[in-house]
Amino acid sequence: MIQIILIIVLIYLLAGVLFVIPFLLKGIVKVDEVAHGGSIGFKLIIIPGIIVFWTVLLKKWLNALKKKQND
Numbered sequence: 001m002i003q004i005i006l007i008i009v010l011i012y013l014l015a016g017v018l019f020v021i022p023f024l025l026k027g028i029v030k031v032d033e034v035a036h037g038g039s040i041g042f043k044l045i046i047i048p049g050i051i052v053f054w055t056v057l058l059k060k061w062l063n064a065l066k067k068k069q070n071d
């Protein structure tokens with residue numbers, strides 16, 4: 001049972017790692033306009049948070065895209 005939970009957590013975190021690159025390149029400015037022009041140091045600091053909260057950030061990104069399409 002523990003092995004299954006660890007595998008699920010690993011898959012979740014790996015998905016977060018894959019999400020980091022496109023989010024830092026395109027999505028972060030859609031979710032938070034203040035982050036536009038953020039330094040490399042700032043982006044390195046937020047990577048662990050992006051990995052953990054990637055599902056929440058993906059939802060915010062998609063909502064921002066929908067909002068932009070409706071405008």
